[in-house]
Amino acid sequence: MNKEQADKLLEKYYKGETELDEEALLKDFIAGEEETFADEQLIFDYYKEEAKIPEGLEDQLLKGFMQQQKPNKTIKLHWMRYASVAAVLLLGVVFWFSGYQKHQQMLAADEQFALMERALMEVSIGVQPPENDEVVVLFKDENLEIIAK
Protein backbone atom coordinates (compact mmCIF):
# COMPACT_ATOMS: atom_id res chain seq x y z
CA MET A 1 0.00 0.00 0.00
CA ASN A 2 1.27 3.51 -0.78
CA LYS A 3 0.36 6.83 0.80
CA GLU A 4 -2.32 7.67 -1.77
CA GLN A 5 -4.06 4.32 -1.24
CA ALA A 6 -3.78 4.82 2.51
CA ASP A 7 -5.35 8.28 2.21
CA LYS A 8 -8.30 6.86 0.28
CA LEU A 9 -8.75 4.02 2.73
CA LEU A 10 -8.51 6.45 5.63
CA GLU A 11 -11.26 8.57 4.11
CA LYS A 12 -13.40 5.45 3.82
CA TYR A 13 -12.48 4.57 7.42
CA TYR A 14 -13.70 7.93 8.72
CA LYS A 15 -16.97 7.46 6.81
CA GLY A 16 -17.51 4.09 8.53
CA GLU A 17 -17.39 2.30 5.18
CA THR A 18 -14.39 0.01 5.71
CA GLU A 19 -14.54 -3.69 6.55
CA LEU A 20 -12.41 -5.37 9.22
CA ASP A 21 -9.76 -6.64 6.80
CA GLU A 22 -9.34 -3.18 5.24
CA GLU A 23 -9.00 -1.64 8.69
CA ALA A 24 -6.32 -4.19 9.58
CA LEU A 25 -4.37 -3.27 6.41
CA LEU A 26 -4.69 0.43 7.15
CA LYS A 27 -3.53 0.02 10.75
CA ASP A 28 -0.52 -2.03 9.66
CA PHE A 29 0.48 0.63 7.12
CA ILE A 30 0.03 3.57 9.50
CA ALA A 31 2.09 1.84 12.22
CA GLY A 32 5.17 2.56 10.12
CA GLU A 33 4.20 6.12 9.06
CA GLU A 34 4.41 8.20 12.20
CA GLU A 35 5.23 11.52 10.55
CA THR A 36 2.35 11.53 8.07
CA PHE A 37 -0.38 9.98 10.21
CA ALA A 38 0.67 10.98 13.75
CA ASP A 39 -2.88 11.26 15.14
CA GLU A 40 -4.07 7.99 13.65
CA GLN A 41 -0.94 6.23 14.82
CA LEU A 42 -1.54 7.40 18.37
CA ILE A 43 -5.20 6.35 18.28
CA PHE A 44 -4.40 2.99 16.69
CA ASP A 45 -1.63 2.40 19.27
CA TYR A 46 -4.19 2.87 21.99
CA TYR A 47 -6.55 0.32 20.36
CA LYS A 48 -3.67 -2.10 19.96
CA GLU A 49 -2.64 -1.67 23.57
CA GLU A 50 -6.19 -2.26 24.77
CA ALA A 51 -6.56 -5.38 22.62
CA LYS A 52 -3.25 -6.85 23.75
CA ILE A 53 -3.52 -10.39 25.11
CA PRO A 54 -1.13 -11.13 27.98
CA GLU A 55 1.45 -13.81 27.36
CA GLY A 56 0.53 -17.24 28.65
CA LEU A 57 -3.17 -16.36 29.05
CA GLU A 58 -4.39 -19.56 27.44
CA ASP A 59 -1.96 -21.74 29.40
CA GLN A 60 -3.13 -20.12 32.61
CA LEU A 61 -6.79 -20.63 31.75
CA LEU A 62 -6.22 -24.23 30.69
CA LYS A 63 -4.44 -24.89 33.98
CA GLY A 64 -7.35 -23.33 35.85
CA PHE A 65 -9.82 -25.45 33.93
CA MET A 66 -7.90 -28.66 34.65
CA GLN A 67 -7.69 -27.79 38.34
CA GLN A 68 -11.41 -27.14 38.41
CA GLN A 69 -12.11 -30.48 36.75
CA LYS A 70 -9.97 -32.43 39.25
CA PRO A 71 -11.73 -31.39 42.47
CA ASN A 72 -15.03 -32.54 40.95
CA LYS A 73 -13.75 -36.11 40.75
CA THR A 74 -12.28 -35.91 44.24
CA ILE A 75 -15.50 -34.48 45.58
CA LYS A 76 -17.43 -37.38 44.02
CA LEU A 77 -15.14 -39.95 45.64
CA HIS A 78 -15.30 -38.16 48.97
CA TRP A 79 -19.06 -37.93 48.68
CA MET A 80 -19.34 -41.67 48.09
CA ARG A 81 -16.97 -42.42 50.95
CA TYR A 82 -18.82 -40.11 53.32
CA ALA A 83 -22.16 -41.51 52.16
CA SER A 84 -21.10 -45.10 52.89
CA VAL A 85 -19.76 -44.13 56.32
CA ALA A 86 -23.00 -42.26 57.03
CA ALA A 87 -25.07 -45.26 55.88
CA VAL A 88 -23.16 -47.63 58.17
CA LEU A 89 -23.53 -45.21 61.09
CA LEU A 90 -27.23 -44.82 60.36
CA LEU A 91 -27.75 -48.60 60.27
CA GLY A 92 -25.87 -48.91 63.57
CA VAL A 93 -28.04 -46.25 65.15
CA VAL A 94 -31.23 -47.90 63.83
CA PHE A 95 -30.21 -51.35 65.20
CA TRP A 96 -29.15 -49.89 68.52
CA PHE A 97 -32.35 -47.91 68.83
CA SER A 98 -34.62 -50.85 68.03
CA GLY A 99 -32.74 -53.02 70.57
CA TYR A 100 -32.96 -50.25 73.13
CA GLN A 101 -36.70 -49.92 72.55
CA LYS A 102 -37.27 -53.67 73.02
CA HIS A 103 -35.19 -53.59 76.17
CA GLN A 104 -37.18 -50.62 77.46
CA GLN A 105 -40.45 -52.43 76.68
CA MET A 106 -39.28 -55.52 78.56
CA LEU A 107 -38.19 -53.40 81.50
CA ALA A 108 -41.51 -51.63 81.49
CA ALA A 109 -43.41 -54.97 81.47
CA ASP A 110 -41.24 -56.29 84.34
CA GLU A 111 -41.78 -53.10 86.30
CA GLN A 112 -45.55 -53.24 85.75
CA PHE A 113 -45.64 -56.86 86.85
CA ALA A 114 -43.61 -56.08 89.97
CA LEU A 115 -45.88 -53.13 90.75
CA MET A 116 -48.95 -55.30 90.38
CA GLU A 117 -47.36 -57.97 92.53
CA ARG A 118 -46.58 -55.41 95.22
CA ALA A 119 -50.12 -54.04 95.10
CA LEU A 120 -51.66 -57.51 95.45
CA MET A 121 -49.31 -58.24 98.28
CA GLU A 122 -50.42 -55.04 100.04
CA VAL A 123 -54.07 -56.01 99.58
CA SER A 124 -53.39 -59.51 100.74
CA ILE A 125 -51.56 -58.27 103.83
CA GLY A 126 -54.36 -55.80 104.47
CA VAL A 127 -57.05 -58.47 104.57
CA GLN A 128 -55.05 -60.88 106.81
CA PRO A 129 -55.77 -60.72 110.55
CA PRO A 130 -52.82 -59.53 112.56
CA GLU A 131 -50.88 -62.55 113.85
CA ASN A 132 -50.36 -61.18 117.35
CA ASP A 133 -54.01 -60.35 118.06
CA GLU A 134 -55.70 -62.78 120.52
CA VAL A 135 -58.73 -64.52 119.04
CA VAL A 136 -61.28 -66.91 120.41
CA VAL A 137 -62.22 -69.79 118.19
CA LEU A 138 -65.94 -70.13 118.39
CA PHE A 139 -66.38 -72.96 115.93
CA LYS A 140 -64.09 -75.00 113.76
CA ASP A 141 -64.52 -77.95 111.45
CA GLU A 142 -62.87 -79.13 108.27
CA ASN A 143 -64.45 -76.41 106.10
CA LEU A 144 -65.22 -73.47 108.39
CA GLU A 145 -63.59 -71.62 111.23
CA ILE A 146 -65.49 -68.95 113.28
CA ILE A 147 -63.37 -66.68 115.40
CA ALA A 148 -64.02 -63.68 117.67
CA LYS A 149 -61.59 -60.89 118.70
Next chain:
Amino acid sequence: MTAEQFKQDILPWSRKLYPMVKRLLKNEVDVQDALQDILIKLWNKRENIQQYEKPEAYVLTLCRNHCLDVLKKKRDQLVDAAEDYRLMNLPQQGVSHEAREKLAIVHQVIEQLPDKYREVIQYREIDGLGFDEIKQMTGFEVPHLRVILSRARVMIKEEIRKIYDYEQRTSRQAVGKVL
Protein backbone atom coordinates in the same frame (compact mmCIF):
# COMPACT_ATOMS: atom_id res chain seq x y z
CA MET B 1 -9.70 -36.16 26.10
CA THR B 2 -11.48 -33.48 28.12
CA ALA B 3 -8.43 -31.20 28.05
CA GLU B 4 -8.05 -31.63 24.29
CA GLN B 5 -11.70 -30.88 23.66
CA PHE B 6 -11.56 -27.82 25.90
CA LYS B 7 -8.39 -26.61 24.15
CA GLN B 8 -9.95 -27.03 20.76
CA ASP B 9 -13.53 -25.81 21.31
CA ILE B 10 -13.50 -23.38 24.21
CA LEU B 11 -10.03 -21.97 24.90
CA PRO B 12 -9.74 -19.99 21.63
CA TRP B 13 -12.66 -17.83 22.82
CA SER B 14 -10.39 -16.40 25.52
CA ARG B 15 -8.42 -14.35 22.94
CA LYS B 16 -11.61 -12.91 21.52
CA LEU B 17 -13.17 -12.14 24.89
CA TYR B 18 -10.12 -10.89 26.79
CA PRO B 19 -10.18 -7.23 25.63
CA MET B 20 -13.87 -6.84 26.47
CA VAL B 21 -13.51 -8.46 29.89
CA LYS B 22 -10.44 -6.35 30.63
CA ARG B 23 -12.23 -3.18 29.58
CA LEU B 24 -15.23 -3.94 31.77
CA LEU B 25 -13.48 -5.27 34.87
CA LYS B 26 -10.10 -3.52 34.57
CA ASN B 27 -8.39 -5.32 37.45
CA GLU B 28 -6.19 -8.10 36.01
CA VAL B 29 -6.99 -10.58 38.79
CA ASP B 30 -10.74 -10.06 38.28
CA VAL B 31 -10.25 -10.39 34.52
CA GLN B 32 -8.53 -13.77 34.84
CA ASP B 33 -11.13 -15.03 37.32
CA ALA B 34 -14.02 -13.86 35.15
CA LEU B 35 -12.51 -15.39 32.01
CA GLN B 36 -12.04 -18.66 33.85
CA ASP B 37 -15.69 -18.64 34.93
CA ILE B 38 -16.88 -17.67 31.45
CA LEU B 39 -14.90 -20.51 29.85
CA ILE B 40 -16.35 -22.98 32.36
CA LYS B 41 -19.85 -21.70 31.54
CA LEU B 42 -19.11 -22.14 27.84
CA TRP B 43 -17.76 -25.61 28.51
CA ASN B 44 -20.93 -26.56 30.39
CA LYS B 45 -23.05 -25.13 27.57
CA ARG B 46 -20.93 -26.47 24.73
CA GLU B 47 -23.80 -28.52 23.34
CA ASN B 48 -26.01 -25.40 23.11
CA ILE B 49 -23.19 -23.45 21.45
CA GLN B 50 -22.72 -26.11 18.80
CA GLN B 51 -26.35 -25.65 17.78
CA TYR B 52 -25.73 -22.05 16.70
CA GLU B 53 -24.59 -21.39 13.16
CA LYS B 54 -22.86 -18.21 14.37
CA PRO B 55 -22.21 -18.63 18.08
CA GLU B 56 -20.31 -15.31 18.43
CA ALA B 57 -23.31 -13.25 19.48
CA TYR B 58 -24.35 -15.85 22.08
CA VAL B 59 -20.84 -16.09 23.51
CA LEU B 60 -20.27 -12.31 23.51
CA THR B 61 -23.60 -11.70 25.25
CA LEU B 62 -22.87 -14.37 27.85
CA CYS B 63 -19.46 -12.79 28.41
CA ARG B 64 -20.80 -9.26 28.79
CA ASN B 65 -23.61 -10.36 31.13
CA HIS B 66 -21.15 -12.25 33.29
CA CYS B 67 -18.92 -9.17 33.57
CA LEU B 68 -21.90 -6.97 34.45
CA ASP B 69 -22.88 -9.45 37.18
CA VAL B 70 -19.35 -9.32 38.56
CA LEU B 71 -19.46 -5.52 38.52
CA LYS B 72 -22.83 -5.48 40.25
CA LYS B 73 -21.43 -7.63 43.01
CA LYS B 74 -18.28 -5.62 43.29
CA ARG B 75 -19.07 -2.03 42.45
CA ASP B 76 -15.84 -0.21 43.02
CA GLN B 77 -15.62 3.54 42.70
CA LEU B 78 -11.87 3.31 42.32
CA VAL B 79 -12.14 1.38 39.06
CA ASP B 80 -11.68 4.41 36.80
CA ALA B 81 -8.84 5.73 38.89
CA ALA B 82 -7.27 2.28 38.68
CA GLU B 83 -7.54 2.35 34.88
CA ASP B 84 -5.74 5.70 34.61
CA TYR B 85 -3.17 4.34 37.03
CA ARG B 86 -2.74 1.24 34.85
CA LEU B 87 -2.27 3.29 31.69
CA MET B 88 0.25 5.51 33.45
CA ASN B 89 2.15 2.51 34.82
CA LEU B 90 3.05 0.39 31.84
CA PRO B 91 6.87 0.52 32.03
CA GLN B 92 7.14 -3.25 32.43
CA GLN B 93 5.62 -3.59 28.99
CA GLY B 94 8.31 -1.46 27.38
CA VAL B 95 6.18 1.68 26.93
CA SER B 96 7.91 5.03 27.47
CA HIS B 97 6.53 7.69 29.82
CA GLU B 98 5.64 9.95 26.88
CA ALA B 99 3.80 7.14 25.10
CA ARG B 100 1.96 6.32 28.32
CA GLU B 101 0.79 9.91 28.62
CA LYS B 102 -0.44 9.84 25.04
CA LEU B 103 -2.32 6.56 25.56
CA ALA B 104 -3.94 8.02 28.68
CA ILE B 105 -5.10 11.04 26.63
CA VAL B 106 -6.74 8.81 23.99
CA HIS B 107 -8.34 6.81 26.79
CA GLN B 108 -9.82 9.97 28.30
CA VAL B 109 -11.10 11.15 24.91
CA ILE B 110 -12.87 7.81 24.32
CA GLU B 111 -14.27 7.75 27.85
CA GLN B 112 -15.86 11.16 27.23
CA LEU B 113 -17.73 10.01 24.12
CA PRO B 114 -21.51 9.55 24.37
CA ASP B 115 -22.28 6.02 25.64
CA LYS B 116 -23.42 4.47 22.36
CA TYR B 117 -20.48 5.98 20.43
CA ARG B 118 -18.02 4.69 23.00
CA GLU B 119 -19.62 1.24 23.06
CA VAL B 120 -19.57 0.83 19.28
CA ILE B 121 -15.98 2.13 18.96
CA GLN B 122 -14.79 -0.29 21.62
CA TYR B 123 -16.55 -3.29 20.08
CA ARG B 124 -15.13 -2.46 16.66
CA GLU B 125 -11.63 -1.15 17.34
CA ILE B 126 -10.62 -3.08 20.46
CA ASP B 127 -12.69 -6.27 20.33
CA GLY B 128 -12.46 -6.48 16.54
CA LEU B 129 -16.15 -7.36 16.13
CA GLY B 130 -17.87 -7.41 12.75
CA PHE B 131 -21.01 -5.36 12.11
CA ASP B 132 -23.30 -8.36 12.57
CA GLU B 133 -21.81 -9.06 15.97
CA ILE B 134 -22.08 -5.40 17.05
CA LYS B 135 -25.67 -5.39 15.83
CA GLN B 136 -26.40 -8.39 18.09
CA MET B 137 -24.75 -6.67 21.04
CA THR B 138 -26.31 -3.21 20.64
CA GLY B 139 -29.52 -3.79 18.71
CA PHE B 140 -28.59 -1.09 16.14
CA GLU B 141 -28.98 -1.82 12.43
CA VAL B 142 -25.79 -1.97 10.35
CA PRO B 143 -26.31 1.33 8.43
CA HIS B 144 -26.89 3.11 11.75
CA LEU B 145 -23.79 1.43 13.19
CA ARG B 146 -21.71 2.74 10.29
CA VAL B 147 -22.95 6.28 10.98
CA ILE B 148 -22.18 5.97 14.71
CA LEU B 149 -18.74 4.56 13.96
CA SER B 150 -17.98 7.33 11.48
CA ARG B 151 -19.02 10.09 13.90
CA ALA B 152 -17.15 8.53 16.81
CA ARG B 153 -13.94 8.18 14.76
CA VAL B 154 -14.11 11.78 13.61
CA MET B 155 -14.85 13.02 17.15
CA ILE B 156 -11.85 11.14 18.55
CA LYS B 157 -9.53 12.50 15.86
CA GLU B 158 -10.79 16.09 16.37
CA GLU B 159 -10.41 15.90 20.15
CA ILE B 160 -6.88 14.52 19.89
CA ARG B 161 -6.01 17.24 17.38
CA LYS B 162 -7.39 19.96 19.70
CA ILE B 163 -5.36 18.64 22.64
CA TYR B 164 -2.13 18.45 20.62
CA ASP B 165 -2.63 21.81 18.95
CA TYR B 166 -3.14 23.34 22.39
CA GLU B 167 -0.08 21.59 23.79
CA GLN B 168 2.07 22.67 20.85
CA ARG B 169 0.81 26.27 21.12
CA THR B 170 1.56 26.44 24.84
CA SER B 171 5.03 24.90 24.42
CA ARG B 172 5.81 27.37 21.57
CA GLN B 173 4.65 30.26 23.78
CA ALA B 174 6.86 28.99 26.61
CA VAL B 175 9.88 28.79 24.27
CA GLY B 176 9.07 32.32 22.98
CA LYS B 177 9.02 33.68 26.52
CA VAL B 178 12.38 32.05 27.35
CA LEU B 179 13.96 33.48 24.18
